[in-house]
Amino acid sequence: MKIRRVFIANRGEIAVRIIRTCQRLGIETVLGASEADLDSLPARLASQVIRIGPAKPAASYLNVEAVVGAAAAAGADAIHPGYGFLSENASLARRCLKQGLLLIGPTEEQLLAIGDKLKAREHAIAAGLPVAPGGPAATPDEATVLAKQIGYPLLVKAVGGGGGRGMKLVREPSALIDTAALAMAEAEAAFGDRRVYLERFVASGRHVEVQIIGDGERVVHLGDRDCSVQRRYQKLMEEAPAPGLPERLREEIRAAGVRFGHHLGYRGLGTVEFLVDRDRGDFFFLEMNARIQVEHPVTEAITGLDLVAEQISVAEGRPLRVAQDEVHWNGHAVECRLNAERWRQDFRPSPGTVTAAVFPVGPGIRVDTHVQRGAKVPPFYDSLLAKIIVHGADRADALVRLRGALALCRVDGVETNLGLCAQLADDPEFMVGGVDTGYLARFLERRA
Amino acid sequence: MNLTNEDVEEIIRILDASTYTDLRLETGRFTLVLRRQGSGWTQESEVRSVPTSVPGTDPLTPERAPLASAVPAPPAAGGPTLIEGLIEVRTPMIGTFYRAPKPRAPPFVEVGSIVGEDTVVGIVETMKLMTSVYAGAAGRVVDIRAADGELVEAGHVLMRLEQVDA
Numbered sequence: 001m002k003i004r005r006v007f008i009a010n011r012g013e014i015a016v017r018i019i020r021t022c023q024r025l026g027i028e029t030v031l032g033a034s035e036a037d038l039d040s041l042p043a044r045l046a047s048q049v050i051r052i053g054p055a056k057p058a059a060s061y062l063n064v065e066a067v068v069g070a071a072a073a074a075g076a077d078a079i080h081p082g083y084g085f086l087s088e089n090a091s092l093a094r095r096c097l098k099q100g101l102l103l104i105g106p107t108e109e110q111l112l113a114i115g116d117k118l119k120a121r122e123h124a125i126a127a128g129l130p131v132a133p134g135g136p137a138a139t140p141d142e143a144t145v146l147a148k149q150i151g152y153p154l155l156v157k158a159v160g161g162g163g164g165r166g167m168k169l170v171r172e173p174s175a176l177i178d179t180a181a182l183a184m185a186e187a188e189a190a191f192g193d194r195r196v197y198l199e200r201f202v203a204s205g206r207h208v209e210v211q212i213i214g215d216g217e218r219v220v221h222l223g224d225r226d227c228s229v230q231r232r233y234q235k236l237m238e239e240a241p242a243p244g245l246p247e248r249l250r251e252e253i254r255a256a257g258v259r260f261g262h263h264l265g266y267r268g269l270g271t272v273e274f275l276v277d278r279d280r281g282d283f284f285f286l287e288m289n290a291r292i293q294v295e296h297p298v299t300e301a302i303t304g305l306d307l308v309a310e311q312i313s314v315a316e317g318r319p320l321r322v323a324q325d326e327v328h329w330n331g332h333a334v335e336c337r338l339n340a341e342r343w344r345q346d347f348r349p350s351p352g353t354v355t356a357a358v359f360p361v362g363p364g365i366r367v368d369t370h371v372q373r374g375a376k377v378p379p380f381y382d383s384l385l386a387k388i389i390v391h392g393a394d395r396a397d398a399l400v401r402l403r404g405a406l407a408l409c410r411v412d413g414v415e416t417n418l419g420l421c422a423q424l425a426d427d428p429e430f431m432v433g434g435v436d437t438g439y440l441a442r443f444l445e446r447r448a
Numbered sequence: 449m450n451l452t453n454e455d456v457e458e459i460i461r462i463l464d465a466s467t468y469t470d471l472r473l474e475t476g477r478f479t480l481v482l483r484r485q486g487s488g489w490t491q492e493s494e495v496r497s498v499p500t501s502v503p504g505t506d507p508l509t510p511e512r513a514p515l516a517s518a519v520p521a522p523p524a525a526g527g528p529t530l531i532e533g534l535i536e537v538r539t540p541m542i543g544t545f546y547r548a549p550k551p552r553a554p555p556f557v558e559v560g561s562i563v564g565e566d567t568v569v570g571i572v573e574t575m576k577l578m579t580s581v582y583a584g585a586a587g588r589v590v591d592i593r594a595a596d597g598e599l600v601e602a603g604h605v606l607m608r609l610e611q612v613d614a
Contacts, residue, residue: 020452030502038508043499050502055599056544074502340575349575351542361482361491362460366453372494379543379599383575408490 003027003078003102003316007071008046009092010082011061012384013370014292015042018080021308030074032067034060036378041370050074055380061085068095078102078315080308084382087291090115104315106268106290113264114288124285127263129256132275132284134199143180146198147173151280153201156183160191169201204278204436207235207286208242209271210257211299213307215314219261220324221254222299222307225271229424231347231440236417237424238295239334240302243395243433246281253283260288269296269311278436294337294387297366301333301391332395334402336421338369338409339383343417351379355413357386360405364391364398377414385411388421395433399425423447451480451493460489535585535609539600543574545581547596555596561589563609570594570606581606588612 005028008015015031019042022029031046036055043049050070053060060066062085071079079101081087093108105111114120124131133150136159137143147154147170156168156179170179180196188194207230211222226242227235242250257272271293273286296307305322313321342348354375359367369386371377377385388405392398406422424430427443460482463471469484481492501508539545547555547570557569563583570581587609594606 024452031499038499041495043508044495044497047500048502049499049508051506051508056597070505073505347577348541348579349577351574356492358490358492361456361489363457373492374494379541379574381575404488408485408488410490 001077001102001316003104003312005030005047005074005076005078006104006312007032007067007074007076007079007101008042008082009052009061009067009071009079009086010084011037011040011042011370011381013368013387014082014294015040016045016370017368018082018308019045021306021312024306025309025312027312030071030076032061032070032074034380036376036380039376041372041375048074055378057085057380064089064092064095067092068099068101071101072099076101078104078312080104080311081291083289083291083293088115088289102315104268104311106264106266106270110264110266110268111290114290117287120287121285123263124260127260129260130282130284132200134197136195136197137180138195140177140180140184143196143198144176147176150198150200153203155199155201156180157197157199158183158187158191158193159195159197160187160193200277200284202275202277202279204438206242206276206278206434206436207273208245208253208276208283209273210254211269211271211293211296211307212257212261212266213269213310213314213320214261214264214266215318215320216265216267218320219258219266220320220322220327221258221261222303222305222327223329224250224253224257225295225298226434227295228435228437229430229440230437231444235295235337236440237334237336237421237430238298239332239395239398240298241329241332242276243332245276245434249276249281249283256283256285260285266290268314269307278434294384295335297368297387297389298333298335301366301389302329302331303327304330331391331393332398333389333391334395334398335387335389336402336406336425337384337417338386338388338411338421339417340377340385340414341383341417342415343420347417349379349383350415351377352414353377354385354411356410357412358408358410359386360388360408364401365389365405366391371411385414385416396431399431451478456480456482456491463489533610534590535587535611536605537569537581537583537585537607537609538603539570539572539581539594539606540602541572541574541579542602543572543579543600545594545596545598545600545606546571546573547592557583557589557592557607559589559591562612563587563589572600583609585609586611 007030019029029046030048032052052066052070086092090108090111096103153171184194206228224242225240227238229237271289274283276283340350357371366389371385390401402425471482473480477497479494567583568580572579590608592607
């Protein structure tokens with residue numbers, strides 16, 4: 001089926017991003033906007049706009065009935081959910097099917113399979129992916145056997161505990177028996193359950209993910225990305241390819257991503273996330289994101305593909321347009337997220353009205369944004385203002401471009417993290433490449 | 449039809465070969481300002497076209513719900529203020545005010561509750577970030593002046609306290 005009119009159930013830069021591709025493909029766009037976004041840049045760019053509810057996300061962007069009802073009223077034949085909000089919501093997939101609307105995303109079954117952490121882990125094991133080694137032990141002897149499989153260092157946790165309570169770090173085998181026995185006694189006293197859970201401890205991990213796309217039969221990967229520069233699980237800088245990974249490891253990670261997609265019979269664009277253990281040099285499955293991601297432009301930059309166009313093509317029921325040996329990677333790309341926040345004041349959000357928005361332009365620079373002069377940054381949604389994406393011949397070249405590009409950015413009216421981004425782009429540790437997920441916290445501490 | 453990124457890059461290529469340092473393009477639908485900055489260029493664009501509503505549906509004029517504090521709020525953000533013997537508890541930032549830690553949970557405080565300086569009396573949610581609001585002073589809650597789920601501007605009075613003798 002050829003999609004002629006897409007309903008966009010999202011806002012901000014990703015709504016603008018989707019509209020741009022639809023315009024290029026000659027597809028009409030209907031933006032479902034909340035009360036707070038009726039005047040936004042995506043609302044001005046879309047062919048048509050329909051109000052889906054009040055500003056609060058629960059009543060608008062997260063409201064399945066409001067979204068599907070508006071899409072039907074607008075005569076759309078497909079819904080693009082973007083990222084966040086309803087993008088991985090299985091009931092949206094179900095409602096779309098019932099309404100005769102195409103969802104530009106995976107099937108309900110696939111969303112259910114990966115929506116729950118434990119289920120996703122089971123599927124990863126079934127697909128032969130490495131998962132964080134671990135398991136329960138009821139006696140010190142059982143713990144010894146299990147610890148041998150897991151390797152050191154490892155964590156001993158009370159099965160009945162949670163949130164870090166009753167967690168102990170064991171660095172070497174000689175300390176295991178005593179620590180496990182103590183943990184069991186404490187667990188018994190605290191939770192009435194003496195079982196402990198042993199788990200791999202990753203002292204220094206990198207967040208590496210694989211972009212995959214499938215048509216329900218074939219799955220190809222579009223390379224890897226590194227998103228280790230993050231704070232409280234919020235990514236700040238992403239790049240492709242992941243710098244400094246041994247080639248054998250990179251190939252294994254990419255193959256694992258494809259294997260997971262095959263196992264699910266995956267249809268659509270998705271990202272399989274892994275934690276790479278820097279000390280051990282191995283990796284395991286974290287989770288899968290069954291949608292387009294914020295950081296997709298770095299993959300687009302080095303592959304030359306338009307991932308939204310590929311999503312639409314697959315949703316139309318067409319077979320993949322690209323074979324694995326036709327995917328080529330060229331150079332290195334880095335993305336920096338510009339957020340409305342006071343990063344020096346513990347990242348307090350900074351909503352308001354943008355009075356000036358100046359961005360760099362030129363070869364090797366892409367800026368994805370919904371922000372222009374007069375734009376409102378409402379307090380109801382996330383703080384992302386713009387993504388600055390640079391593409392260079394190699395990583396060093398990309399970073400030179402990034403520093404140049406950031407120096408040309410100016411957003412007035414709201415506070416931004418531009419200064420932090422510029423400092424990071426100039427930080428020797430980041431410039432070396434391959435930092436771990438603890439890097440940003442350490443960087444901020446150094447500067448505090 | 450608006451300019452695409454490719455269009456802008458094409459314009460930059462032409463400008464780059466010239467001696468011009470800036471370009472201002474203005475149509476009914478958009479304004480584009482390009483400026484040379486050292487060896488690079490910046491763009492400032494503004495799309496001005498008016499959003500079109502889906503025929504047969506609501507027009508797009510936002511129902512401007514008045515914000516909780518239509519009266520100009522005093523500049524003091526957060527922190528208690530003394531008025532007529534009552535202590536005002538203000539929100540430190542704009543956001544959605546919640547009286548309880550989660551939906552259907554009992555509120556942090558009710559009228560009549562005794563609070564200390566460090567008692568959490570509510571939460572303000574701004575851009576997915578929850579900020580606790582502290583009483584800031586000891587006392588008894590006399591009235592609560594913002595509803596659960598209401599959008600409040602920075603400095604809006606959330607509740608008032610009276611001092612109680614220990």
